[in-house]
Amino acid sequence: MVPADRDVTLAALALQTRAVSGTRAPLPHVVIVGGGFGGIAAAKTLAGKPVTVTLVDRNNFHTFSPLLYQVATSALAPDDIAPNLRGIVRRSRNIEAHLGRVLDVDLDHHAVIVDNGPPIAYDYLILAAGSVSSDFGVPGVATHAIPLKSLEDATRLRSTVLRRFEEANANPALIDEGALRVVVAGGGPTGVELSGALAELFTKVLAKDFKNLDVSRAEVVLVEAVPAVLGSFSPASQREAVEELEARGVQLRLGTPIARVDGDGVELTDGTRVTARTVVWCAGVRANPIADSLGLARTRLGEIVVNKDLSVPGHPEVFVVGDLAAATDRAGRPYPQLAPVAMQGARHAARSIMRRVRGRGRTTRFRYFNKGVMATIGRRSAVAELPLGVHLAGTLGWLSWLGLHLVFLMGFRNRAVVFLNWAWNYFSWDRGNRIIIPDPD
Amino acid sequence: MVPADRDVTLAALALQTRAVSGTRAPLPHVVIVGGGFGGIAAAKTLAGKPVTVTLVDRNNFHTFSPLLYQVATSALAPDDIAPNLRGIVRRSRNIEAHLGRVLDVDLDHHAVIVDNGPPIAYDYLILAAGSVSSDFGVPGVATHAIPLKSLEDATRLRSTVLRRFEEANANPALIDEGALRVVVAGGGPTGVELSGALAELFTKVLAKDFKNLDVSRAEVVLVEAVPAVLGSFSPASQREAVEELEARGVQLRLGTPIARVDGDGVELTDGTRVTARTVVWCAGVRANPIADSLGLARTRLGEIVVNKDLSVPGHPEVFVVGDLAAATDRAGRPYPQLAPVAMQGARHAARSIMRRVRGRGRTTRFRYFNKGVMATIGRRSAVAELPLGVHLAGTLGWLSWLGLHLVFLMGFRNRAVVFLNWAWNYFSWDRGNRIIIPDPD
Known part of the structure; x- marks a missing residue:
């Protein structure tokens, strides 16, 4: 992967890094690639241990991705969910x-x-570079759809949705061209949460913002290839989600894959078209492309094949965690692409490294302890599936969703600001962060 | 200004607009250009009055410009000071x-x-389009310096300053090229407040963020053409500001204008150079260029010459307020470019319009009631000059500055979030919004 003439430099550098680590005996150096849930969990596990750690990320902030849809729908500010990594x-x-x-x-x-x-x-090395949006070969997605995987995606979607309303307000003829219709592609938790939040934004907030615009013509259309939303949830939760989405006016097109996306909307595989000026792509992810160049065995979705302990075959010093790893349970079933899987895997990898550093023999299999899954549909509505078969829905599910997300959000300031915004949004029926970021001149 | 073939359309439209105003007798239509302090004050004065009002702005948010420097220095989120105009x-x-x-x-x-x-x-018509940054002909400002007049400017400056530290951290040789030095051009309130806040950001926050970087080499250099900072304040306040800035490590270069700005820093008119990779231009403003095309009499700084009542000579239906207007007191002295001048002028213009609408005869001269000026230098340090010769400084000045800015900030949510952030910043010595917004790929 690296030209041969760099080898000498690299070898020299490796020595040098160990030499300057600042203690008498050079401490082992652990590099973590990625400041997401996995990377942070690994770093925290290694804090204060007899290793030096470098956390590498392309951003100087962690993105609390479960709340990206709230940034996209003006409920939170981008800064609220992006604590600084150095902090x-x-x-x-x-x-x-x-x-x-x-x-x-x-x-x-x-x-x-x-x-x-x-x-x-x-x-x-701990590779925790996560996943990126994948179009799975559907034409037009890269050009015409907005993903929802990064903070930039969320602020871009926020600006786009709000700008469409402004355009329709200045020129109502654009409504017939789908200016007020948003297609959300993908009925997983992200698509469901975004659809519910968009519908509430339209009916509760923008309907009051735009006095001369017929906001009742605004529509959210959730398109999902399989016949159900929240595929990984129980049928009861799926039904609850469908009812709650429909109660908020979300149009559901289930069981029909998208054939293509273009500037006018989407075309489904059954030939029907949905005219929409905004298409959000939440229909799937694949492993971060960093995995493509390493020459390692990978799955169809690009995930790196790992040993039971999450190390890379042939490279016991390299661990892969989270969405980037093709980790499986004892039965060979892949673990889901969830923050808790990444966090637990990262802690396991960090502890395995410390075992090796301390010469304490073999590492063990990574086992994901399922703490449950949750998705919120909107105001006082969420579904939660907790261990021991506990299902929560409605207000109780929603409150547990709020509480857990506050707990997992990092940093006191971020928690306090998010809590304040949520309280404001709840009691005022408002969304305080309706900002269109101007295009650069 | 408008091609002749548009005249018929415009005349028809004028009739049409009046016809659709929705009441039996068509209400007069007031258009306000600009959603800044002036535009908002005019709109609020006209709320509920027998007129229809259209508030036009290029952004969908109001920018609370006195706190832009806090966004630029990671103390507040951009959203905190940008309430939605429709809201x-x-x-x-x-x-x-x-x-x-x-x-x-x-x-x-x-x-x-x-x-x-x-x-x-x-x-x-109420023209309240404000002012824009002006380079006053200094070469290189447009290319190499960042102004601090808009929310985009503030987020760009925030990203730039933080990115320079990251670059120096990855490659310490860049420190000699001024990666950690910021030149602030202009010793008015904006330049003083920004300089103090940058110095505190460096010494209190970034020094802890960057464990392997010698942040003590970071420097803020405030350059001002005249021999004093805060030119419109009393000599006592000016001295206080200089002392407080120097106590925070800000380098002052007073009495020396900047000759040019380039990619390596600034050159002063006395030939000395200050090497800096970041130059902020707070050295002056001129009227919004919208004034240039109207064919009206203007001052050297582009402000529109107005009658005593702020109407435009020859156009009694057009009023100009705030930074765009060349309003003067009885002695012919121009009013300062301050938010209170814009707000009071806008209220005066709105009331004058309502007098005309109600046929109540002549309008009166606009008189600015000076409520004082304030500038904060940093933690527990500000200078305030209030009416009746009351001067405040230190903690008392700072608390009055905090309180007044909270009061003038619009919207309960924004006040609450700003208050929360200030409390956090004060007690934790932190700045919670250290986000580098990635360049588009």
Whole structure:
């Protein structure tokens, strides 16, 4: 992966890094690629341990992705869900953050190649680069649809939706061209949560904002290839979600895949068209493309095949966690792409590294402890499936959703601001962050 | 200003607009250009009055510009100081917002030409388009310096400053090229407040964020052409500001104008250079260029010459308020470019319009009631000059600054979030919004 003439430099650098680690005996250097749920959990597990840690991310902030849809629907500010990475690891003297884009990993010479500095040598590597939106080959998605995987995606979607309303307000003829219709592609938790939140934004907020616009013509159309939403939930939760979405006016097109996306909307495989000026693509993800260049065995979705302990076959010093890893349970079933899987896997990998560092023999199989899944549809409405067969719905599900997300959000300030915004949104029926970020001139 | 073939359309439109105003007798239509302090104050004065009002702005939000420097220094989120314009006028049935860029005003046919819809006919017009950053002919400012007049400017400056630290962290050789030095051009309130806040950001926050970077080499250099900062304040306040800035490590270069700005920093007129990778231009403003195309008498800084009542000579139906107006007191001295001047002028113009609408005879001279000026230098440090010769400084000045800005900030949610962030920043010595917004790929 790396030109041969770099080998000498890399070897020298590896030595050098160990030499400057600042203690008498050079501490092993752990590099973590990715500041998402997995990367942060790994860093926190390694805090204060006899290793030095470098956390590499292309952004200087962690993205609390479960709340991206709330940024996209003006309920929260982008900053509210994006705690600074250096702030997160600030109190851990053995952890340093590096803002940079990872171009490649030199597995042979144990170095991470970044775009803005010399290669970063490692003794142990945790790859936690997550997943990216995937169009699964559907034409037009990359050009005409907005994904919802990053903070930029969320602010872009927020601006787009609000701008469409402004355009229709200035020129009502645009309504017939779908200016007020949003197609949400994908009926997983993200698509369901976004659809419910958009419908509430339209009926509760924008209907009051636009005095001369017939906002009752605004529509959210949720399109899902399989005949159900929330495929990983129980049938009872699926029915609850469908009822709650329909109660909010969301149009459901289930069981019909999207054939293509274009500038006028989407075309379904049964030939019907949905005219819409805004299409959001929540229909699936694939592993971060960083995995493509490493020469490792991968699944169809690009995930790196890993050993039972999440290490890479042939590279016991490299671990892969979260959406990037093709981890399975004992029965060979892949673990779901959820934040708790990434966090638990990252802690397992970090503990495995510490076992190796301390020479304590073999590492163990990673087992995901399922703490449940949740999805919120809107005001006082959510479904939650907890361990031991506990199902929550309605207000109780919603309150547990709110509480858990506040707990998992990082940092006191972010929690306080999110709580304040939620309280405001609930009691005022408002969404306080309706900002269209101007296009650069 | 408008091609002749548009005249018929405009005349027809003017009739049409009056016809559809929704009451038996068509209500006069007031168009307000600009959603800043002036535009909002005018709209609020006209709320519920027997007129219809259209508030036109290029953004869908009001920018609370006195706190832009806090966004630029990661103390507040952009959303915190940008309440949605439709939200502000939501409860006023007779006021509607229009998001659009004003291209021109057809003073003869009483219509505002926007970029995204038909011309907006008016019976009365309030021009409150404010001011823009001006380089006063200094070479390189437009290319190499960042202004601090808009929300985009503030987020761009925030990203730039933080990115420079990241670059220096990845490559310490960049420190010698000024990666950690910021030149603030202009010693008015904006320049002083920004300089103090940057110095505190560096020493209190970034010094802890960057464990391997010598942040003590970071520097803020405030350059001002005249020999004092805060030119409009009393000598006592000026001295206080200088002392407080120096106590925070801000380097002051007073009495030396900037000759040019380039990619390496600034060159002063005395030939000395200050190497800096970030230059902020707070050295002056001029009237919004919208004034340039109207064919009206203007001052050297582009402000529109107005009558005593703020109406335009020859156009009694057009009023100009705030930074766009060359309003003077009885002695012919121009009023300062301050939010209170814009707000008081806008209220005066709105009341004058209502007098005309009600046929109550002559309008009166606009008199600015000086409520004082304030500038904060940093934590527990501000100077305030209130009426009756009351001067405040230190903690007392700072608390009055905080309180007044909370009061003038619009909307309960924004006040609550700003208060929460300030409390957090004060007690934690943190700045919670350290986000580098990624460049588009």
